[in-house]
Amino acid sequence: MREALLDVRGLSVVFPTLDGDVRAVSDLSYTLHRGETLGIVGESGSGKSVSSLALMGLLNRDQARIDGEALLSGRDLLSLPPGEMRDIRGKDIAMIFQDPFACLHPMHRVGDQIAEAVTAHKKASNSEANKRAVELLQAVGIPNAKDRARDYPHQFSGGMRQRAMIAMALVHNPSVLIADEPTTALDVTVQAQILELIERVKREFDIGVILITHDLGVIAETAETVLVMYAGREMEFGPADELFRAPQNPYTWGLLGSMPTIEHRLEKLVAIEGSPPSLVHMPSGCAFHPRCPYSFAPCTTELPELRQMTGGHLDRCHLPEQSKRQIWAAIVAERLGVAG
Amino acid sequence: MRVSNEAIIELEHVTKHFPVSQGVFSRGRSRVHAVEDVTLTVHKGETLGIVGESGCGKSTTARLMLRLLDPTAGTIRFEGRDISKLSNRQLRPLRREMQMIFQDPYASLNPRKTVEQIVGQPFAVHKVVGSREAKLRVKELLDVVGLSREHASRYPHEFSGGQRQRIGIARALALNPKLIVCDEPVSALDVSVQAQILNLLRSLQEEFNLTYVFISHDLSVMRQICTRIAVMYLGRVVELADSERIFEHPRHPYTAVLISAVPRLSADGRKRQRIVVGGDVPSPIDPPSGCVFHPRCPRSRAGHCDSVEPHLEPTPGESSHIAACHYPLEHWPTDVTELRTGAARAVSHTE
Numbered sequence: 014m015r016e017a018l019l020d021v022r023g024l025s026v027v028f029p030t031l032d033g034d035v036r037a038v039s040d041l042s043y044t045l046h047r048g049e050t051l052g053i054v055g056e057s058g059s060g061k062s063v064s065s066l067a068l069m070g071l072l073n074r075d076q077a078r079i080d081g082e083a084l085l086s087g088r089d090l091l092s093l094p095p096g097e098m099r100d101i102r103g104k105d106i107a108m109i110f111q112d113p114f115a116c117l118h119p120m121h122r123v124g125d126q127i128a129e130a131v132t133a134h135k136k137a138s139n140s141e142a143n144k145r146a147v148e149l150l151q152a153v154g155i156p157n158a159k160d161r162a163r164d165y166p167h168q169f170s171g172g173m174r175q176r177a178m179i180a181m182a183l184v185h186n187p188s189v190l191i192a193d194e195p196t197t198a199l200d201v202t203v204q205a206q207i208l209e210l211i212e213r214v215k216r217e218f219d220i221g222v223i224l225i226t227h228d229l230g231v232i233a234e235t236a237e238t239v240l241v242m243y244a245g246r247e248m249e250f251g252p253a254d255e256l257f258r259a260p261q262n263p264y265t266w267g268l269l270g271s272m273p274t275i276e277h278r279l280e281k282l283v284a285i286e287g288s289p290p291s292l293v294h295m296p297s298g299c300a301f302h303p304r305c306p307y308s309f310a311p312c313t314t315e316l317p318e319l320r321q322m323t324g325g326h327l328d329r330c331h332l333p334e335q336s337k338r339q340i341w342a343a344i345v346a347e348r349l350g351v352a353g
Numbered sequence: 354m355r356v357s358n359e360a361i362i363e364l365e366h367v368t369k370h371f372p373v374s375q376g377v378f379s380r381g382r383s384r385v386h387a388v389e390d391v392t393l394t395v396h397k398g399e400t401l402g403i404v405g406e407s408g409c410g411k412s413t414t415a416r417l418m419l420r421l422l423d424p425t426a427g428t429i430r431f432e433g434r435d436i437s438k439l440s441n442r443q444l445r446p447l448r449r450e451m452q453m454i455f456q457d458p459y460a461s462l463n464p465r466k467t468v469e470q471i472v473g474q475p476f477a478v479h480k481v482v483g484s485r486e487a488k489l490r491v492k493e494l495l496d497v498v499g500l501s502r503e504h505a506s507r508y509p510h511e512f513s514g515g516q517r518q519r520i521g522i523a524r525a526l527a528l529n530p531k532l533i534v535c536d537e538p539v540s541a542l543d544v545s546v547q548a549q550i551l552n553l554l555r556s557l558q559e560e561f562n563l564t565y566v567f568i569s570h571d572l573s574v575m576r577q578i579c580t581r582i583a584v585m586y587l588g589r590v591v592e593l594a595d596s597e598r599i600f601e602h603p604r605h606p607y608t609a610v611l612i613s614a615v616p617r618l619s620a621d622g623r624k625r626q627r628i629v630v631g632g633d634v635p636s637p638i639d640p641p642s643g644c645v646f647h648p649r650c651p652r653s654r655a656g657h658c659d660s661v662e663p664h665l666e667p668t669p670g671e672s673s674h675i676a677a678c679h680y681p682l683e684h685w686p687t688d689v690t691e692l693r694t695g696a697a698r699a700v701s702h703t704e
Contacts, residue, residue: 056543057514170633200406201570205614205629227544230573230616234627257618271548273573275600275615282577284548288513 015046018188018221019068019106024081024091026060026067026245033293037063039245041081045189045221050212052236052253053225054268058289060245061225065191067091069108070098085189104134107182111194113174117166123177124150124162130184149180152217153210172203179210183218190214191223196231208235229272233257241265244290244300247319251326261328261337263305299331307332307340356580360433361532361564362395362418367427369413373638385637387413389588390427392665395532400558400565402579402596404572404611406634410588411568415534418566419451420444432531449479452525456537458517462509468495468520469505475527494523497560499553515546522553526561534566539574551577572615576600584608587637587645590665594674602685604668604676606652609685609692628692644679651695652680 026038038060045051053061066072068083068090083090085106090098110116118126127146131137137145143162150158153176166174175195182190192211196204212235215222224235232239232253239256241249241264249262260266270283287304290296296303302312311317311331319327322334330337368391370384388410395401395418403411416422417429420436429437431447439447455461462471469491476487492502498519509517518538525533535554539547555578557563569575575582575596582599584592584607592605603609613628630649635641641648647658658679668674668681682692 056545172633200634201572201614202406202610202630203633204616205627206631208616209627209629228616229544230618233618234616267545269618271545272618273548273551273571273577275573275576275612275617278576278596282548282551284552285545286549288515288546289543 015048017044018047018085019045019223020082020084021045021064021068022082022084024064024067024083025079026063026072027078028076029078030293035292036245036295037077037292038067041242041245041247043240043247043250045223047188047221048215048219049238050215050222050224050236051238051240052232053223053240053242054227054229054232055242056227056289058244058292059242061242062193064242065108065193065223065225069102069106069191070095071102071108100134103130103182103187104185105187106189106191107185107187108191108193109175109178109182109195111197113171113178113198114166116178117174119166122163122165123169124164127162127177127181127184130181134185145184146180149183150177152183153177153180153214154206155180170203171199172206175199175203175207176210179207179214183214186218187220189221189223191225193225194227195224197226197228204231211235229268241268244295245292246300247327247329248301249326249328250319251322251324251328255324255326259324259338259341261322261324261326261334261341262330263307263332264301266341267304299329356396356398359397360394361397361431362566363428363430364391364393364414364418365428365430367391367393367414367417367429368425369410369417369422370425383638386588386640387637388417389640391588391590393583393590393593395564395566396581397531397564398558398562399580400567400578402567402569402575402582403585404569404575404582405585406570406611408587408634408637409585410637411585412536413588414585415453415536415566415568418532419453419534420447449475449481449528450530451532451534452528452530454518454521454525454533454535454538457541458514458521459509459541461521462517464509467506467508468500471509471520472505472523472527475524479528481528490527491523494526497526497557498523499549513546514542515549518542518546518550519553522550522557526557529561530563532564532566534568536568537570538567540569540571547574554578572600572612573617584611587634587640589645589677591646591678592676593665594668594671594676598671598674602674604674604681605646605678606650606680606682606692607646608676609682610651613692644677651692652678652682654680 022042024038024041028035028037041064055061067079079091124143124146128142131142131145147158147162150162155161155173155176196207199207226232236253239253240247243264248264267285271285285304290300298313298315299317302308317329317331319329322328367388369388371387372382372384391414403414405411417424424437428435472491472494473487476482491505495502495504500519539550567579579596582596583590586607592608603612610628610630632649643659643661644663647653663677663679665675665677
C-alpha cells in the first residue's frame with residue numbers, strides 16, 4: 014500500500030443564505046496516496062470545487078460552515094487557525110485553477126511572481142528566488158525560460174500561463190497538488206500538453222494529484238482513482254479501470270451515456286433528463302432519484318449508504334448489486350458499444 | 354436527413370482582415386488575418402461543421418456567412434444571390450432565413466424580458482404576424498423545444514443553462530429559417546444537458562428540414578451531429594470532407610493531431626497513443642510562411658513546407674475530400690507512430 018498523503022473524513026460545507034442552507038458538500042470522505050491521481054468528476058454544482066477550496070482554507074469561515082476533518086501529514090487542515098494554514102497552503106498543498114490568466118497578476122513579470130512564491134515560505138535572496146523561478150519554468154517546459162521569466166502574463170499564451178501556474182505551485186515541493194479544471198479553458202492540443210505535464214510532474218516530484226474536471230475523457234486518461242460526485246455527495250468511488258469497466262451507479266451510467274464519443278456516430282445520445290437539483294431544496298432520499306430512470310420506492314425517502322461492491326469500489330445506490338450488473342451489462346454496454 | 358446538392362450558402366475566396374492599432378507612435382497598421390481565402394459551400398439539409406482551435410477563424414467565417422461582417426475580399430452567395438455587398442437594409446428580409454444560436458445562454462437572453470417577449474421578438478421585428486398570433490406561435494415554439502407553455506411568462510434567470518439554450522433555439526426557429534448557425538451551442542453546458550440539446554437539434558433538423566452550420570472546438574460533439582466537416586487553422590480551411598472520412602481517414606496532419614488529442618474512454622483501459630504537438634497556435638497577425646501549420650507539424654519538410662503554401666487538393670478516388678498538405682497522411686491510424694516521433698522532433702525544435 015502506498016503512503017496516504019491526504020485523508021478527508023466526513024467533509025461537509027454548508028453556506029447559510031436567506032433562502033435556506035446551500036448544502037454544497039455533504040459527508041465526503043476519501044484518501045489520496047503518494048503518486049496517485051484522484052479524479053473528481055461531476056457537473057456544475059456537484060461540490061467538486063467547493064470541497065477542494067475547503068481543504069485549501071480558501072472559503073470564508075464567516076460565510077461557510079465546514080465540518081469534518083482533512084488530515085495532511087497528521088495535521089487537520091480544517092481546524093487549523095488561519096495563520097498556521099497560511100504556512101501550509103502553497104507549501105505542503107498547492108492548487109491550480111481553470112483560468113490561468115485570472116490567477117497571474119497582469120502587471121508583474123511572470124518570473125517575479127514565481128520568485129515571490131519562493132520567498133513566501135522560505136528565506137531566500139532575490140537572486141536565489143529568481144534562479145529557482147527560472148529552474149521551475151524550465152522544468153514545466155517553457156522554452157528560453159531565462160528570458161521568458163521577464164515577460165508579463167499577457168505575453169504568454171494560455172498554455173504557457175497554465176505551465177507558469179504549475180511552476181508556481183511546485184515551488185516548495187508540495188506533497189499534494191489540486192488541479193481544478195486545469196485544461197477547461199485551453200484548446201485541445203494544448204490540453205494534451207498540460208495533461209502530459211501534470212502526469213510528468215506527478216512522477217518527477219513524487220506527489221499526489223487531485224484532478225477536478227467535468228470531462229470523463231480526461232479522467233479516463235489520467236486518473237488512477239475516480240470519485241463521481243452529484244449534488245454534494247460521492248455517488249461512486251473506486252479504481253479507474255474498475256469504475257469504467259463496471260460502473261455501478263445510475264448517475265455514472267448517465268454521464269457515460271451522455272458523453273459524445275469521437276469513436277463513432279451514435280443513433281441517439283442517452284441524455285439524463287432534467288437538470289441538477291437546487292442545493293437549497295435538495296430532493297429527499299437519493300438526490301439523483303428525480304432524474305434516475307431506475308428509481309424505485311426507497312429512493313425517494315432514504316438516502317442510500319455507500320456500499321462496497323464486489324469489484325472493490327464504493328457505490329451509493331439502493332438497487333441490488335445483481336440487478337445493477339445486469340442493467341449495465343445488458344442495456345448500457347450495448348448502447349455505448351463498450352465491450353464487456 | 355435530406356441533404357441535397359443545392360447550395361444555400363457559398364463562400365468564394367472570402368478573406369477577412371481586422372486592422373489592429375499598435376500604439377500611438379506606430380506607423381502603418383498591421384492586420385489580423387482572421388479568414389484567409391476561404392471557399393466553402395453549405396448544402397441544403399446538411400450540417401456543416403467548422404472545427405478548429407481558438408483564433409482559427411471559425412466564428413468569423415460563420416459571421417461572414419450571415420453577413421454580420423463585411424468581407425475584405427471575395428464573394429458570399431445566399432441561394433445563388435450575391436450578398437457580399439448588400440446594405441443592412443437590403444439584407445433585412447434575408448435575415449429571416451438565417452438565424453443563430455449562441456454559446457452562452459446566460460449572455461444571449463435579455464434578463465429583463467420574459468420568455469414570451471424573447472421568443473416573440475423576431476415576429477415583432479419582422480412584422481410577419483400580429484401580436485395575438487405571435488403569442489400562439491410562441492407557445493407552439495416552446496412545445497417544440499421541450500419547454501412548457503407556462504414558462505412563457507417567466508424571466509431567463511428562472512431557468513437552468515440547458516433550458517435557456519432551449520429558449521435561444523425557440524427564438525432562432527421563430528421565423529422558420531432555412532439556415533441556423535450554431536456557434537458552440539453546447540460548450541457552456543454540463544454533459545448530461547449537452548446530450549439533451551444535441552438530440553433536440555438533431556430532431557428539429559428532421560422536422561423542419563433545417564440546414565445547420567455547426568461551430569465547435571469539440572470533435573466528439575462534431576462527430577455526433579455533423580454530416581460534413583471543415584477543419585480550420587489560422588484562418589484557412591485545411592481539410593474538408595464527409596464527417597466519417599474526417600474521423601476514419603484524416604489526410605491533414607493537423608486533423609490527425611486534433612483527433613488524437615481528444616481525451617476518450619477506452620473500453621479496455623489500455624493507454625492510448627496520443628500525438629502531442631508542441632507550441633501554440635501562431636499569431637494570426639504574422640502567420641508563418643508556406644504552410645501555416647509547418648512550425649508545429651510532425652511531417653513538415655524543410656525547404657518545402659516552410660516556403661510553398663499548399664492548396665486544397667482532392668484525395669485520389671475521393672474528390673469530395675480535400676486537404677491542403679504537401680505530404681498528406683496515407684494511412685490512419687497506422688501513421689500514429691510516425692507522427693509521434695515527428696511531433697517529438699518538432700517539439701525539441703521549437704523548445
